[in-house]
Amino acid sequence: MTGVPSRERRRRDVPWRVPSWRDPLVARATGVVGGPLGRHAVVGRHGLAGVAAALVLLGSGMLSLGVWQKGHCLMKGWSTPDQFWRACYSDVPVVHVSSPLADRLLPWSGDIPSSQPPLPGLVMWLLAQVSPQAGTGLGAQQGVFVGWILLALVLLGAGVVAAVALRPRDPWRAAHLALSPVLVPLALVSTDLLGVVLTLLALWAWQRGRPWLAGALLGWALLVRPFPLLVLLALVLVAVRDGRPLRAAQAVVGAALAALVLLVPLVAVQPRALTAAEQWWSQGAGYGALQMLPRLVGFPLLTTASTWVAVGGWVAAVALAVLLSRRTRLGAVQLAAASTAVVALTAPSLSVQSGMWLLPLLVLSVRPWWEHLVWAAAETLHFVATWLHIAFDSDPGRGLPPLAYAVVVLLRALAWAWLLWRIADERAPFRTPPPGGSPPAARSAPVPAAGRPRPAA
Structure with missing residues (x-):
């Protein structure tokens, strides 16, 4: 038996990871609340x-x-x-x-x-x-x-x-x-937070071995934005790869049924409730999207071309996810990140609130906080620049001209591509339940009293 240094022993015995011990940026930021967690602190009380x-x-x-x-x-x-x-x-x-x-x-x-x-x-x-x-x-x-x-x-x-x-x-x-x-x-620009939370709840249900519930929650999230479709695709591909096609089918059927339960009565009362889906086919390049860059420099894309670029992006995203699921052992989060990058970079519009949809992927990744903050800075810059560019028509002397806004859109696209690539390149897949059913409830390991020796083998 050999002794284990006190700090390392305490780090091994804690029931979960302590951010201020692992992330230098978090350790510095904890100065406002007294500094990083000490070596004798009781974690998990x-x-x-x-x-x-x-x-x-x-x-x-x-x-x-x-x-x-x-x-x-x-x-x-x-x-x-x-x-x-x-x-x-x-x-x-x-x-x-x-x-x-x-x-x-x-x-x-x-x-x-x-x-x-x-x-x-x-x-x-x-x-x-x-x-x-x-x-x-x-x-x-x-x-x-x-x-x-x-x-x-x-x-x-x-x-x-x-x-x-x-x-x-x-x-x-x-x-x-x-x-x-x-x-x-x-968070308060739109109601997208509703879809983000539904996606997180769906991932929780999937992890607990409840594919019907996971699919239903993703089906409702799809009625907010199309991004959850990429999460559903990733879960299905991982389940099929792991030899659980029934679980994948249950999630897909659950999503379809949940969406229909909401849409059928709504459309019966108000047939034009699907206006947003209809307009997607006819809208031109909008704010935040790379497709808007030609318009900002004076050569706008035709509406038809914009639509087909977006459709091609979705086809490419699905193909990429399928290819990666067959040739690698990437988890659902990594597959979703890779396909999201393709869809986002080819989208006809990527509004300011679209950034909210990257948060579930960040939560389930292992990316450090400095990467989060770099991406968040690009999002905040784009947020301010978008409103100044819209106001440019009212007062060109105060607003942001097209070329300057084009630079901001490009920087934001690079930040999205970089962060999603970092997430997709991870080798820490999102845990899925075992074939026999839901996993046992997570239990925190007991925390030994401060200073109590614990030898290592």
Whole structure:
């Protein structure tokens, strides 16, 4: 027997990984709360519930900063171009006052239907029902926006708890959701946080051996954005590769059934609820996408060409995921990251809030915080640049000209490609349940008393 140094022994005995011992950036950042965890600290005394509670509280603080960032519009209203100069735009109040939601009707009613996807449209309709005021005034805008803030707090809490449960041996990885800087500018711009949380809950259900539930949750997330389809594809490919085709089929059928359960009655009541899907085929290059670069330099793509580039991107993404699943042992997160990169770089539009969809991949990866912060800086720069470019038509002297915005879009695309490549290149696959059923519940290892010797073999 040989002795083990105290610090190394304590690191081996803790029930989960301690970020301030492994990530230099985290160790420096902990200075505001007293510094890195000491060698004699008792890790895991309050269990995973303590980690989740701390991160939910910290995440609430990040959302509070997001409310502060949108404060000017919250107090003065969302008016053009003021909401662009102040970078406080949000779909929730703007769509409310510019659609039948102001009369507490479904957003796809009236002569000009809204282009909101089905699930976000329903959420905005529910917010309109509980808002103290109807109409298009400041009170109505504030009512629906405050309603979304409260709902976002609940959703973020659920997402953090799911992220902690997904990584019981490394629960502080959930901080990549709760403390992500992109929450401040992006979380309240739209209802995409709903889809992000549904995706995390789906991954938790999959890890627990519940493919029907995982598929259903991903089916609902698909009604927010198409990105969850890539996650579903990755899970299916890994299951088939591991000899579990029934589990893959259950997830696919569950997703289809869940989507239909919501869509069929909605379309029966309002047939134009699928307007967003119809417009996808006819929209030209939009903000944030590489496809917009030709337009910014004076040579816009034809709408037909833009659509076919996007379709080709999806075909290439599926083909890449299939190829990687057959020739490598990459996990579902890595496959999803690789295919997401292809779709994002060929998309006809990559709006500011699209960055929210990278957070589940970051939570389940092993990327260090400095990479997260580099990507978040690019996202924040693009967030501000987009509003300044939109406002350029109102005041060219203050707004961001097309060529400058083109540089920002290119930098953001490079940041996406770099981060997703780093995630896809990992060799730490997302754990899936064994063929016999769901895995046993994660249990924290006992923590020995400080200073108690424990020999090593």
